[in-house]
Amino acid sequence: MKLYPIWLISLAWLLVVGCRQIYEAPVPYTGPDIPGAGKFTTSIRQSMEGVYSVTDGSDRFGDQMVVKWTYLREGNDTTYYLSMFAGTDATYFSLAGQPQVDSLALAGYWRKLSNTETGLAEFAVQMKHNGQLQNYAGRLATGDTLVISGLYNDDKAKPTRRLTLTYNRPLNPEPFAILAHRSGGRTSDLLPSSENSVEIIKLASRLGATGIEIDVRYTKDGVPILYHDNNLNLRLIQKNGLNGPIEDYTYKQLTNLVRLINGEKIPTLEEALEAVVVNTPLSFVWLDTKYIGPMAPIQAIQRKYRERAAQLGRNVQIVIGIPSTEALASYEALADKTNTPILSELDTAITRTTLNSPIWAPRWTLGPQIDEVRAMQKEGRTVFVWTLDEPQFIREFINESRFDGILSNYSTLVAYHHYTKQ
Amino acid sequence: MAQTRPTQRRRFLGLGRSREEVMQRREKREKPEQPCIYFPQAPQPGEWRRSVGLVFTATPPEITEEVRVSVPAIDLNLQRGLTKNLYVVGRLQTQFIQNSLNLGLRYAMPLSEKWFVSAGYDINGWMGVLKIRDVFDAQAYGVSNYPNVSVGYRLTRTLQLMARTEAIFDFYYHSQVGSLSVDYHRPQLSGVAFAFALEQPFYKKQHVTLGIRAAYSRFNWQFWSLYETFDRPLFYPQLFFGFIL
Known part of the structure; x- marks a missing residue:
């Protein structure tokens, strides 16, 4: 077999793979947004x-x-x-x-x-x-x-x-949690702020969200921060020559050397919760457990910001997500589980018996699961579904299922279908 | 020098050949010298062609983010000549839990001894079922159409190259999770694809196809279960390899 055609194909492959189009959607509005209500009493x-x-x-x-x-x-x-x-x-x-x-x-x-x-x-x-x-x-x-x-x-x-x-x-008055994935939406949604940044937390309610989900990891020196992926990569951060697991870098290194794709700093969990409690009307925070390690530092921050919200007269629910058996083990290793609201993504048996979680959150790809949802709600649990972006299914889930809320990258669409429901 | 010039001119104009020689050349042009699947040349009427191989599709980062995998699918091709120029093509790509079947017609004709061209229309049906405890209770199917034009160039007696352009039209999509289902009936131009392939001998009497396909489309059946919602064409590069049987 002659080998030069293989080289020809390989070269063409490299050319093809290198021809990926980059999409952008910069916000054309430059403000300024002047504080105060003005004539809008x-x-x-x-x-x-x-x-x-x-x-x-x-x-x-x-x-x-x-x-x-x-x-x-x-x-x-x-x-x-x-x-x-x-x-x-x-x-x-x-x-x-x-x-x-x-x-x-x-x-x-x-x-x-x-x-x-x-x-x-x-x-x-x-x-x-x-x-x-x-x-x-x-x-x-x-x-x-x-x-x-x-x-x-x-x-x-x-x-x-x-x-x-x-x-x-009027808007549909039924209570319903509109939860924004990664605090507002994915970086690939080309929002004006990067996912898991303080800036997008401040934008989330303008996107229709009543609550947010954020991804929590630890730095090398044990500071809880917000970051989704396993590694530093060009999907999420600006080019700086750094790569590898985010857990290999100290908080100081990340603060000094790394900027998210839209130029923001990687926030600590405390900075994120401070923004939610002080700056926004958001009433729910789902801390997605992306880390492997002790849960006690996250629990301490959760308690601190629940108290801070109460002091400010705000009703903000902050829950720790349990998405895996590893996270379950971290939760079970906590010395004191009181005053630690959680959300279980695990099956109904673990949610009920092992965790007795007040919130159950199954995947949307399992369908409406009407009997299971009803049974959980009868026991006083709240049921959310994640991460649902498909437009027609958002409408179907709001109109035909009995969930208490939806986690989505398109909180705008969830808001539309929820508030227009008759 | 002076004696060879008239001969060269006559040969160039196709003159000075016996009828047998002209017929032999025509037959050679119309009958494939080597087996082919992608090369735009019709099989003889009633003749079957088949190939088996693999196609690898790289996942777009917009959908799978930091997880970049090249998803393999078994790729089976079957073709049959209907007339001297017209042939029917069938292609099955399977990953067992999700499958795609193309059926189409091609009209191919030689332009010269080296250049060939074809035009075709493929109808594609795909379906997938995913039932994984606590993760998926989902299924989907759909119909797309691929009108296509191919150009072939026979570089040597044993190496032939093909370039193809396809338009991708999505016609129908049905998806179900649990007891809820949605349908999209709207026909739309989902994108375009460009393919480049070579076909040549591989070992003894075996022949192979090796090629790439670059699709820019709003939907790709292999990733139905990721429920991509971007209304913009994403890039799906494919690498395919097949043994012509």
Whole structure:
């Protein structure tokens, strides 16, 4: 057999493998988001939340949208954000009030998480009174309807295309946990912040999340940090010549030498929980156990931040995930298991008898498991399902199953289907 | 020198050959000199061709992240000539728990003694079942179409090269987890693929195919159980190797 064709194929293979396209979706909006509510008083914000029908722009964003407010606290400042969620392509809008304008004006950006489409958007909040559009001042008479009308465009282009939303009904009030995977979404979702960073924790509620899941590992010198993969790699960090297990590096080395893909520092678990408790309205944190080692340091941090949340008057659940028999062994080795909420990803028997876990979290690929879910809920347990991203299955799970929450990379889509459920 | 020039000119124009010589050359062009599967040349009417091999598909990092594996599948090809130019092709790729079957028609014709071309249309059906305790209770199946054009070049009597371009159209997708199922009926252009292969003798009378395929598509049947949701073409490089039987 002649060997030169093999070399030809090998060369072609190298060329082919080297031709991978890099996708990007940079946020076109440059702000600034000015702290304070401006003209958007509490009553105006509350009255705006709901399910809206989309008239102009439905070809791009579907025929209805969810409108919901959230906030971010930094020191004594609170910035309010209006999020809008569409049912197509996991779309979200992140908008902030424009206090310099003498009306209820909003500006920001939109993004489709399943692809790279993004753009600028600006809106005004009005009301339809006797068939006429008027500025909204916070009072609605019987028969009046809120209308959010504005413009959007693609990428950095000045918004010129019409998008009009008309209030249809209130949000579905049923309690439901919308849990954002890796504190907001994967790096491959091309979000403006890296997965497992403080910055994406601060973004999570704008993506519709009511809680987050974060991945915990130890550094070489035993500092619990957030990082998903086994190794330092170019999927998650900027090029710096370092590689190998993250456990081979001290916290100081990681802080000084490593930046996440969007430039952020790898956060400690304490920094992450501080951000959740102090800066965000998030009410649930799932600490995914990616480490092999003692659980006691994680337990101590969990207790510290549960107390800190209570001191601040916040109801934040912080639970340690038990995904494997190794994690189960670490949990069982704890000297004192009181005041240590956990979440079991193991089977129902271990969840009930060995762990007596208040939360059970099976994989979504097992289906709705309606009988098992009902039985667990009857025993007073909460049941979440993970990690569900498939758009139609998100809708099916919300409408047809009985889970108490969904962990997803597309919290925007979970929010859309949950709040529009009738 | 002066005597050879007219002879060379006559040969170039195909003149000065006996009828037998012309017929022999035509037969040689139309009948494969060596077995082929990918090379765009139709088998004789009624003639069967078959090959068995492996195809390795590398996982895209967008889906499997830091885990990079090359997933092997058994690759069986079967072809039969219908007319002088038209032939039917069948291809089964199997990993036992998930399988893909292509059925298609190709029309191939020689352009010269060295250059060949074909156009084809393949219909692909795939299905997979995964039942793993506490992990999977899932199954899925779907239909895709691959219109394709191939160009072949016979480099020597024993080495032939093929380049193929395929469009990948997804037509139907059904997925079920437990008692819940979803269907996608919308036909869409999922992506394109480019393949390059060579076929040559390997050992004694054995012949082999060795090739690569670079697919840029929104969906790949081998990774249905990873439920990739990106609405953008991802890159699936493949390496294939087969013995022509």
